Amino acid sequence: MxxxxxxxxxxxxxxxxxxxxxxxxxxxxxxxxxxxxxxxxxxxxxxxxxxxxxxxxxxxxxxxxxxxxxxxxxxxxxxxxxxxxxxxxxxxxxxxxxxxxxxxxxxxxxxxxxxxxxxxxxxxxxxxxxxxxxxxxxxxxxxxxxxxxxxxxxxxxxxxxxxxxxxxxxxxxxxxxxxxxRDYGLTTPGAMVGGALAGYNIYAAKRGWVAVAALEPHFAAALAEAFGFERLTIDRAATVFATEDADHWEAWARPRDLPIVALRTASLPES
The missing domain is CATH 3.40.50.10540 (Crotonobetainyl-coa:carnitine coa-transferase; domain 1)
Known part of the structure; x- marks a missing residue:
């Protein structure tokens, strides 16, 4: 009721x-x-x-x-x-x-x-x-x-x-x-998953945006290696992601077993 x-x-x-x-x-x-x-x-x-x-x-x-x-x-x-x-x-x-x-x-x-x-x-x-x-x-x-x-x-x-x-x-x-x-400080600005980690962040692509969730060390290390970096930083990651469209990066990440997704815009379901 x-x-x-x-x-x-x-x-x-x-x-x-x-x-x-x-x-x-x-x-x-x-x-x-x-x-x-x-x-x-x-x-x-x-x-x-x-x-x-x-x-x-x-x-x-x-x-x-x-x-x-x-x-x-x-x-x-x-x-x-x-x-x-x-x-x-x-x-x-x-x-x-x-x-x-x-x-x-x-x-x-x-x-x-x-x-x-x-x-x-x-x-x-x-x-x-x-x-x-x-x-x-x-x-x-x-x-x-x-x-x-x-x-x-x-x-x-x-x-x-x-x-x-x-x-x-x-x-x-x-x-x-x-x-x-948020109350325990995990997602506050600058906290671990609040923007401090290069492997857990949102980046501007050449067109669109990408969400990167390489939180675990092995994911972050694999992403750094794929980019040719010894260590992943926010500035370095931002520079690379800006070179291609967001859809490219999502497709690029799939065979490399990396958690990267292009941001979708909201869409209404068909009636």
Whole structure:
């Protein structure tokens, strides 16, 4: 019963892992179907969509029938909204004792009612570089994967007769998890994978850009040898990469078993 992105993304992953999924939407539908119809369609392939007005008695009974047969209930509403519908954690545990519940929220308790979206979670985690917007919805997608792993853990715990059958999946926690390499200084500017290494960097080619991930010493040594250098440096690598197009370097690297890729520009999938 989760609209927009993290819930449907999580459930599409569960579908790909073999789950049978029923999506319950309000009569007005899911807003994502309007603002991104192609991806909405892909996320809901082989997923049964039911439109139910949970303020109506008949539709509430239909919802109860679904929950009675379900292993897992995924929501992305505030706890207060679920409670008003009679779907709060306490009511679910009492009426559906075999049901596992993953509640995707913006923040962990006691701030689970605080509003937010991907952009604000990334901002709080220090993962934005203004004024540029993120290239993708990092917190939402990481939160979706966290919802999947949490769901599987709950089901395993239930099947092993452990008591825990419900869990919050805060998207802000997912953003904080993504920020850990930066928080520990691994990716800060000038750090090991923050631009200090010649073998782990981005270089301008004659046309385009290349990403070089020769992080391990044997990769860096092989790249230096291929360039005819005793030791690889950023300046030397930049000079060489500037002599050919990015696509050339990707093709050049493949038979040499070197991790070098030309940067792609974003492209929209075919509708």
């Amino acid at each position: 989760a609209l927009n992105l993290p819930g449907p993304a999580a459930c599409s992953r569960l579908r790909d892992l073999g789950a049978s999924v029923v999506k319950v939407e309000p009569p007005r539908g899911d807003p994502m179907e309007l603002y991104c119809p192609a991806w909405y369609a892909r996320l809901h392939d082989d997923i049964a969509v039911r439109k139910l007005d949970l303020k109506e008695e008949a539709d509430r009974r239909a919802m109860d029938e679904l929950l009675l047969r379900a292993d897992l209930f995924v929501t992305a509403q505030r706890p207060s909204a679920l409670a008003r519908l009679g779907l709060g954690a306490g009511a679910l545990a009492e009426r559906f004792p075999k049901l596992c519940h993953v509640a995707i929220t913006g923040h962990p308790p006691p701030d689970e009612e605080v509003p937010g979206h991907d952009l604000t979670y990334l901002a709080q985690a220090g993962l934005l570089t203004p004024p540029t917007l993120p290239a993708t919805l990092y917190a939402d997608m990481a939160g979706a994967e966290r919802a999947v792993s949490t769901a599987l853990a709950l089901i395993i715990a239930r099947d092993r007769r452990r008591p825990s059958q419900a869990a919050y999946v805060p998207l802000s926690d997912a953003a904080n998890w993504l920020a850990l390499p």
